[in-house]
Amino acid sequence: MPGSSQGKALTVCVEDGEARLFMTDVALPPLAAHEVRVRTAAVALNYRDIAMISGKSIDRPGRAYIPFSDACGIVEAVGDGVTRWRPGDRVCSLFFPEWIAGALSPESRRPLGAARDGVGQTMFTAAEQALVAAPSHLSAAEAATLPCAALTAWNAVMHSGAAKPGSVVLVQGTGGVSLFALQFAKMAGAAVLATSSSDAKLQQMRALGADGGINYRDDPQWSAPALSMTDGRGVDLVVEVGGAGTFTESLKAIRLGGAISVVGMLSGAVEPIDVRHIYGRNARIRGVTVGSREMFEAMNRALVQHEIHPVVGRVLPWEEAGAAMEALQRGDVVGKIVLDFGLA
Ligand SMILES: NC(=O)c1ccc[n+]([C@@H]2O[C@H](COP(=O)([O-])OP(=O)(O)OC[C@H]3O[C@@H](n4cnc5c(N)ncnc54)[C@H](OP(=O)(O)O)[C@@H]3O)[C@@H](O)[C@H]2O)c1
Incomplete structure (x- = not known):
């Protein structure tokens, strides 16, 4: 055998x-x-x-x-x-x-x-x-x-999130999923705002291509700076990895008709939600669990083409x-x- x-x-x-x-x-x-x-x-x-x-x-x-x-x-x-x-x-x-x-x-x-x-x-x-x-x-x-991390980000940003040139994608923290989300959003021609608990890490995100950064420890209500960084419009897509404590901020940070790809729960899974933020923002909320082999193969073609x-x-x-x-x-x-x- x-x-x-x-x-x-x-x-x-x-x-x-x-x-x-x-x-x-x-x-x-x-x-x-x-x-x-x-x-x-x-x-x-x-x-x-x-x-x-x-x-x-x-x-x-x-x-x-x-x-x-x-x-x-x-x-x-x-x-x-x-x-x-x-x-x-x-x-x-x-x-x-x-x-x-x-x-x-x-x-x-x-x-x-x-x-x-x-x-x-x-x-x-x-x-x-x-x-x-x-x-x-x-x-x-x-x-x-x-x-796991790359394919989840691919699904969240490209497959479900449909990032494109001119859009603004917000990634939370500097973990594995968020780093890939940054790379894929830049690949798609989108601008990227990153949050982090650390200014030094925000510098690293800028070096990797992030266009703006917000320290969520200094500024727990980070949707306000996210809105001002987009001239009040709001971001097109949030890759939500925080969960409790961040989900409402994400709802406040998106533009009218904007989207949230819900991926994780780094700071907890349960948070009371004011549903007015959902319908008021015309929010599109989509859960993401990694991805299929078909998505993996599409992602790999993009990684090769863009030498990521x-x-x-x-x-x-x-x-x-x-x-x-x-x-x-x-x-x-x-x-x-x-x-x-x-x-x-
Ligand atoms: N749904 C799925 O299919 C799927 C797939 C993969 C991962 N996940 C989930 O996604 C989450 C991220 O996974 P990962 O592997 O990328 O984690 P990781 O690499 O361990 O990420 C850790 C980083 O997340 C950031 N973070 C922690 N709490 C945060 C908060 N409240 N707001 C913003 N950022 C915060 C911190 O960044 P700073 O140090 O910069 O503050 C921390 O360094 C986890 O909950 C994981 O279970 C889900």
């Missing part, structure tokens, strides 16, 4: 509310028809990986699990009948392995690294349909950042996954945090 061997995996175990991360040996079963074995080169971390461990995520599994959804690797072996890949191909994982195209369905809403094991292992197995080619101009560390490189803030050996998660939690790194699995 092709591709049968031994690997090592990171494993998360939650007991009495305490999460432990440790390394285990895993036996890799023989490949079934249409399965592909991938040797992991790099894995990128997301806020979700911390949220799950701390119990803030609805996806938290009630058993030990292999974490992480975002990998780039090299095809090691293919099962019978595989036509999409050959050994040696460089591929990225799909956050929702069954979401190929169209709308998300209950059947395809089964993400990696939660209810099913993720890619935090030296080799992972995927259905041949559940992989995309890694863009050739990207390093493995860069390509590993695409499956993800912002990678720190790369650590995969054995230091615990330290990497602590760094993500501290939030002092601008750019994605990536685990290196030691493949050239």
